[in-house]
Amino acid sequence: MFLSSFEKMVAKRYLMPGKGEGFIFLVAGISLTAVMLGVAALIIVMSVMNGFRAELFDRIVGLNGHAIIQGYDGRLDDWENILKETKATPGVVKASPLIEQPLLGSFNGRVEGLLVRGMDRPNMLELKDKIVAGRIETVMQNENMIVIGSQLAQNLGLQLGQNLTIINPAGRATPFGTVPREISYQVGAIVEIGIFQFDKAFVAMPIADAQTLLLLGDKVGMIEVTSNDPQNINAIMEPLQKKVEGKALIVDWQTLNASLFETLAVERVAMFVVLSIIIIVAVFNILSSLIMLVRAKTRDIAILRTMGASRKSLLRIFMTVGTTVGALGTIAGLILGFIFLIFRQSIVNAIQFITGQNLWDPSIRFLNELPSRTDPVEVIVICSMALLFSFLATLYPAIKAANTDPVQVLRYE
Template sequence: MILSPFESMIAKRYLLPGKGEAFIALVAGISVGVVMLSVAMLVVVMSVMNGFRAELLDKIVGLNGHAIVQAYGGRLDDWESVLAEIEQTPGVVDASPLIEQPLLVTFNGRVEGILVRGNTSDDIAALSDKVLLGNIGELQPRSGTVAIGSRLAQNIGARVGDTITIINPQGRSTPFGTSMRQVGYQVAAIFEVGIYDYDQKFIVMPMEDAQTLLLLGDKVSMIEITVDDPDNVGEILAPVEAAVAGRAVVADWKTINSSLFEALQVERVAMFFALSFMVLVAAFNILSSLVMLVRAKTRDIAIMRTMGATRRSLLKIFVTTGFTVGAIGTVAGLIFGFIVLYFREGIVKIIAAVTGQQLWDPEVRFLSQLPARVDPVEIIGIVLLALVLSFLATLYPAFKASSTDPVQVLRYE
């Protein structure tokens, strides 16, 4: 919308009300503040929820891959041929055998339920950046060493160098019955993935040691797969699923964590819908401030009409005034939202210190830290939503101003 010098001058004048119009200025300022807070809230909430989903997916995929081929009964006999077929599937980036079994661990009289993971040397080396203490390079086949999660280490009181005992209820048969296998392993490293459940349950060991502990021989329980497009993992692995039908089942990250990610998606949509009402409230504030401005400037509008100002000029003046208020609030909201996101960890700690409550409990939130990821498409959508509602809010008062009859207003002047 291109303004003439006259229209631009009047619009600037109305954006900065005079001394006798303090109340109008206050209402306009409140409108800017509400738009700013609503846009900032949308930016912060949507970015945090996007970050939560992305971070959760990255950490889950980093440990489990995008999909697994799990054998019926937990034993995949011809896994080498299945692995070779998977690696030749278009779209598959990586595939490796894996053993995972729920067992028990004991140390100093404490017992915890665990998930024993038998990994290849390459998969174990990939955990090196998540090691807090110790040296994960010591996990060599038949070395009797393991790496345990940080939360599990705290729960059982184990440190690097301690010997923990893993209990396998499936033992060997003896004349006196089946005896449970109890094998001692030295803790070589303590790692932290960042997902509470994983850090609390997982014990990682070389695959050969896991096969010996679980009496699997040369078999594995599953094959984990990484693809180049996680969102289309089902289509990519369709040939694999057909090839292993009857022997194993293919489960991707969407299926394994379906309840969690579906809940996140529903919450994300619900939060955006609910917070959008804040932008609508801000638009009503702009409308009310413009209505008050039109009523206060009725005499001025009539004089401008008698001096030759057209209805179109008045319409443009008031639309520009209201839209500028919305635009200023939107820009301020973006800046404020990004500042909050940048200092989010410090803000959470300050609020926790003031209230005495732990706002980000890893046991509830799965992740150790509050994540955030800005989606440019969503930011553009938020900006457009705020600007469009601001523009629509200006239409009624602008049409009201442009339809002012100067004869009726100035009759008794």
């Protein structure tokens, strides 16, 4: 929408408060603030929701792979051939044997539930960047040494070099019944996965030690698969379905974590709809401020019409005034939203300090810190929506101003 110099001058004059127009300017300021808060809130919430999904995906899927080939009875027979066929499948980047079993752990009279994982050397080395104490190499070079999660170490009071007793209820059968199998392991490293539910139960050991603990012989429990396209994992794993039929079950990451990611998707849509209402309210404020401006400027509009201003000129002037308020609010919202996202964790910590409340309990929210990942497409959609609504709000007042009859207004002047 291109304006002439005359239209720009009038629009600029109407954007600034005139004598006796303080209330109209206040309403316009409230409208701008409301648009700013609406845009900022949408950007912040959508970025945080995207961050949640991305962080959970990276950490959960990064730990469990994109799919698993799991034996029906917890034991995968002929796993070497299945592993070879899996690695040869197009789209599969990595496949490795894995043992995973929930067990119990005991230390100094305290008992905690454990998630024991027997991992091969490459998978063990991937934990290296998550180490907070000790060394992965130490665990791999020595027998009966394990890696544990940081929260588990804290709950049990375990430190490097101390021993954790792992209890396997499915022990050896004796004439007096099944005797649980208890083996003591030395803590060689402590890791922080970043997901509370894992950190409070995670125990990793070389796959040979896990086979001994669980009496698996030379068998494994599953094969972990990583692909080059996690969103298309079903199609990638389809050729393996017939090959492992009757031996194992293929489960992808979407099925394993279906409830969690579906909940996040529903919450994401719900939050977008709810927070969009803030922008709609702001748009109604723009509408009301423009209507009051038109009423206050009725005489000026009539004079402009008698001086030769066209209806199209008046239409453009008032549309520019309203759209400018919306645009300034959108820009301010962008700046506010990005500032909040940059300092998000500091802001959360400051609020926690002031209120004395723990706003970010990782046991409830899975992750240890407030995540964020901004999607440029979503930002463009949010800004476009705010500008579009602001533009639509200007139509009625602008048409009303353009249709002003100067004869009727100036009859008694």
